[in-house]
Amino acid sequence: MLGAVAPERPARPRVTEGTPQQVANADIQAFNDGIGARFYVGKYLLERAANEYRWLDNLRESPVPTALIWGLQDTPNPPRIGNHIWYNYLDKRPVESSYWLLPTAGHYPQRDEPEEMAGIVRTCLEVGIPTPEGEDAFMRTLARNRTATSPVYMGRSIIENVYFPGAVAYSPDGYSF
Known part of the structure; x- marks a missing residue:
């Protein structure tokens, strides 16, 4: 699809209130769509549950x-x-x-x-x-x-x-x- 444009995401204001740890974690989540990456983290957790022992066995044999x-x-x-x-x-x-x-x-x-x-x-x-x-x-x-x-x-x-x-x-x- 030539000329297709990715949908714009609304800008979110930067978190400036809270403890330094909370502000730093909010920055980390906001960077490079960290919040949107949560879907992939969930997918990884399911994948890990299905493959954990196979991965560990491969690690042992590496x-x-x-x-x-x-x-x-x-x-x-x-x-x-x-x-x-x-x-x-x-x-x-x-x-x-x-x-x-x-x-x-x-x-x-x-x-x-x-x-x-x-x-x-x-x-x-x-x-x-x-x-x-x-x-x-x-x-x-x-x-x-x-x-x-x-x-x-x-x-x-x-x-x-x-x-x-x-x-x-x-x-x-x-x-x-």
């Missing part, structure tokens, strides 16, 4: 190193959910993963603590997750500069070679027990 970052103040998804995901889906993957808690962040840690979040990403990409042997020194370094908002390193994945006692292996040279 070859991509993962940093699980959870806000300790997250009320929609409390830290026990992060712990469940870590211990059941990420902790024993064959690829390196790490688990971090942000003590003063909620459901949106990238909004609540952007500097701390960026610090975790930089650490994972530039410094890397410590080996089990280097973990003590890594923890001491983190503790030395700790503030109330500093991330808490919970640990790294335990990468284990799978061993099946009594299994018979075959190679062109024959069987080995």
Whole structure:
């Protein structure tokens, strides 16, 4: 349809009254039609309910190193959910993963603590997750500069070679027990 014009939405006045948190949240909702996006959030919630376990199983099988970052103040998804995901889906993957808690962040840690979040990403990409042997020194370094908002390193994945006692292996040279 050439020449079609999107219907205009009536302008809404900017919220200027309330607590700073209420005004900031109103700005976030007003930006880029955040209020209109609620339909898509509802659609996502239905999709998540239908596919959650499949997504988590795919996360466990993914070859991509993962940093699980959870806000300790997250009320929609409390830290026990992060712990469940870590211990059941990420902790024993064959690829390196790490688990971090942000003590003063909620459901949106990238909004609540952007500097701390960026610090975790930089650490994972530039410094890397410590080996089990280097973990003590890594923890001491983190503790030395700790503030109330500093991330808490919970640990790294335990990468284990799978061993099946009594299994018979075959190679062109024959069987080995």
